[in-house]
Amino acid sequence: MAITLDQTIAHKQQSWLAEKLSSQTFWVLVAVILACIFLSFATDSFATSKNLYNITRNVTFVAIIALGMTLVIITGGIDLSVGSVLCLCSMILGVVMHAGYSIEVGIAASIATALVIGACHGLLIAYIGMPPFVVTLATLSIARSLAMVASGNTVVFQFGPDHDKLLALGGGAWFFGIANPVVYMVVLALITGFILRWTRFGRYIYAIGGNEHAAILTGVPVRQIKVAVYMISSLSAGIAGIIQTGWLGAITTNIGTGLELQVIAAAVIGGAALAGGVGTALGAIVGAALIEVIRNSLGLLGINAFWQGCFIGGAILFAVLFDRVRKFRQSE
Amino acid sequence: MAVLELTNISKHFGAIQAVNDVSFSIEAGEVVGLMGDNGAGKSTLVKMIAGNFSPSHGTMRMDGAELVLNKPVEARRHGIEIVHQDLALCDNLTAAANVFLGREIRRGVGPFRILDYASMYKRAGQIFAELKSETRPRDLVKQMSGGQRQAVAIARTRLSEAKIVLMDEPTAAISVRQVAEVLNLIRHLRDQGIAVVLISHRMPDVFDVADRVIVMRRGRKVADKRIAASSPEEVTGLITGAIEQVA
Secondary structure (H helix, E strand, O other): OOOOHHHHHHOOOOOHHHHHHOOHHHHHHHHHHHHHHHHHHHOOOOOOHHHHHHHHHHHHHHHHHHHHHHHHHHOOOOOOOHHHHHHHHHHHHHHHHHOOOOHHHHHHHHHHHHHHHHHHHHHHHHHOOOOHHHHHHHHHHHHHHHHHHHHOOOOEOOOHHHHHHHHHHHHOOOEOOEOHHHHHHHHHHHHHHHHHHHOHHHHHHHHHHHOHHHHHHOOOOHHHHHHHHHHHHHHHHHHHHHHHHHHHOOEOOOOOOOHHHHHHHHHHHOOOOOOOOOOOHHHHHHHHHHHHHHHHHHHHOOOOHHHHHHHHHHHHHHHHHHHHHHHHHHHO | OOOEEEEEEEEEEOOEEEEEEEEEEEOOOOEEEEEEOOOOOHHHHHHHHOOOOOOOEEEEEEOOEEOOOOOHHHHHHOOEEEEOOOOOOOOOOEHHHHHOOOOOOEEEEOOEEEEOHHHHHHHHHHHHHHOOOOOOOOOEHHHOOHHHHHHHHHHHOOOOOOOEEEEEOOOOOOOHHHHHHHHHHHHHHHHOOOEEEEEOOOHHHHHHHOOEEEEEEOOEEEEEEEHHHOOHHHHHHHHHOOOOOOO
């Protein structure tokens, strides 16, 4: 029987399953699960509720920021400032609450700081045309410096009248014994995933990363979208900062140092392409999970912590190499 | 009545006279080949019709009413669609996503509206069927042939009731077999009563598909005649300047 034009048009080249099986995110997820199974048998301490509680909670800070970073990376940009922005937002929260204001005021001040920084990034990048790498590199320096100015480079560990509320916010477990930060992470991941898949805003983010010129020609408001994306990235750093402050119960001016590299690593391991156009919310979470499982397992297996960087670096190379090999096979 | 009529259109950038006193008109369902060497002024002319530039002198009329365009979006609103030379496609998106880029179909209430994938796949599929192109709405543009990519770019012009489609070098970078596909797409547009302006360097394509050819040289219109009354030799002579001008 001849195949009609309509049948050809209705046909899809790849099935849903084949598409999932060929995604980097899927195989990283498999790696995480296999590692967890292996560790449960190889060590006595991995599959304990205390260790799992720790792992899931530790994942969240990197994962939440990786969600925002993934949006930036999909547009073809980068945000190097997130570690410093986290520090500044934590410090603003700490200083405001220490001065006797309520937790609501503290959080509002902290979020506002994040949004202002993100808006500045977006305006300089989208309207002035400065490279994202340079703009956010500058903020990497500026934000941490401002955190030192705001606190006089001291440790803040007393948060005024709402001290206990803040600690419960970050350190508590209100739902079924799941650490609060994990709940926030899951909610934020679902929101991010929804935005990317189901909204016009999400579609435009992919379009900008795929071909910015085409996006402009077809009437996509490229500049506004870029500003929004950098604001979301800073916002995610701010949210992570607030939660981390509640969990740690103290803020120093060196929290979040080098965090940007872990966050970018998580996004890239999870399948986001630095060239733009590719990335998912699930990928950000899975990438962050793989990094945390590697870190945790090295400790449990009794391997010197100095080796950590090698394993994480290896994971980055391996994940991206895997993707390259898959594409070679496709093109042949 | 002509769907588009240009009268004494000129455009200069400082001292440079890019387009000089050009007049012509296009009827509905007519394919006009616009030819000329690099720098002859055809791009500038097309960019004025597309709303990228406004003319220094002269008037444009659409269906008899004066047409003033300040932005490309306004041209689109008047039913003027452009297929860009580089096609303006996002490789990482599906064919349907590219067709609807900037004009997504959504469902929902008020500000809570989500992308309507089903409707977009369906409509894109209908357009591809109309265009007789074997292009699958759900496939990524990255995996597509040059002809299919052209079909995606042309499908965009079918979303609204386009009156004029401007095509900038649609056959410049594709294989011979795909050229035939694209010329067929142009014929389908013409059969729907759409006026097509085909900017091309390729003489065989223009003589194959166009009803009329307009030749530009150094910003001036040097020929405007029916394909049947002309020949590739004559047009080549007009483009290079070996033939000064024909009526």
